[in-house]
Amino acid sequence: MKKFVVFGLLASKIVFGTTITVAAAADLRFVxxxxxxxYEKQYPQDKLKFIYGASGNFYNQIRAGYPIDVFMSADTHYPELLYKxxxxxxxxxxxxxxxxxxxVEPNINVNNPKLALLKASKIAIANxxxxxxxxxxxSTLHCYHIYHAVKNKIVFGENIIQTAQxxxxxxxDVGLVSxxxxxxxxxxxxxxxYLIPQACYKPIVQGAAVIKSTKNKNAAMRFFNFLYSPQAIAIWKSFGYGIPK
Incomplete structure (x- = not known):
């Protein structure tokens, strides 16, 4: 009888478990x-599967019909476009x-960001x-009025993780990263x-959306709503993110 009960529990988990596929901006990998x-402790019936990359690439893939349940972008522009x-x-x-x-170069003083960028032989920036x-x-390079002086030094990362790498x-020598x-x-x-002053670039407000083609709407909405819970907000803050009002 005990073996039958255990088998029943395992079978139940397999039948009713839901995998939520999330396309997430590269800066989110660790948070x-x-x-x-x-989330999986609170909702053990769900399993999260993440795909990381550049937000613009995910936007194009979702438009092409790639099966995604939730899109977590590094901006609000792409989710808003999909909504519209x-x-x-x-x-x-x-x-x-x-x-x-x-x-990581010992001879570069990041507390003088303009000079640091001018002295660098290569500057890493996400595409x-x-x-x-x-x-x-x-935008930051334009803010310091050095874009034309350093544009030939720029090496573009496919996403922000590659840029940091x-x-x-x-x-x-230096990079502008998350x-x-x-x-x-x-x-x-x-x-x-060195934290770049907010005045040098448009606020990086990051947005999420549930994709309408999802076959797991209830689970996708459950994860989407979780992102705004008090427990989740505490984790966002611990990784240095600001919280939208």
Missing amino acids: LQDLTAL QGLAYKPRPYAIGKLTLFT PRVAPYGIAGI YVASKNA YSLLLTPQLKGKGKI
Whole structure:
């Protein structure tokens, strides 16, 4: 009888378990590890599956019919476009990202960001065509009035994680990267950082939306709503994100 009960429990989990596929901006890779642990503890019937990359690429893939349940962008632009096109339910901002100048080179003083960028032989920035943090990076160069002086030094990362890796591996002298990545165990304390003043770039308000083609609407909505819970907000803050009002 005990064996039958155990089998029944396992079978029940297989039948009723739901996998939620989430397309997430690359800067979220590490904060989502903590959020996933909390979510799956609260909702053990759900399993989260993440695909990480540049927000613009995900936008194009979703429009092409790629099966995604929830889209977590590094901006609000792409979720809003999908909503206006009838491909997503109403989006909502979940966090505000911060841009940081990052280097592991001992001879570069990030506290003088303009000089640091001018002295660098290579500057890593995420591709602004598909990555909102890349747009913020280019805006920062214009803010310091040095874009034309340094544009030939720029190396573009496919996404913000690759951009940070260019700096950490010394394939670029400095990089303009997400602050949240520099608070992870992999990069925390590994170099020098300087928070770029907010006046230099448009606020990186990051938004999420449930995709209308999802076959797991209830579970997708459950995860979407979880992102705004008090417990989730505490985790967002611990990774350096601001919280939208």
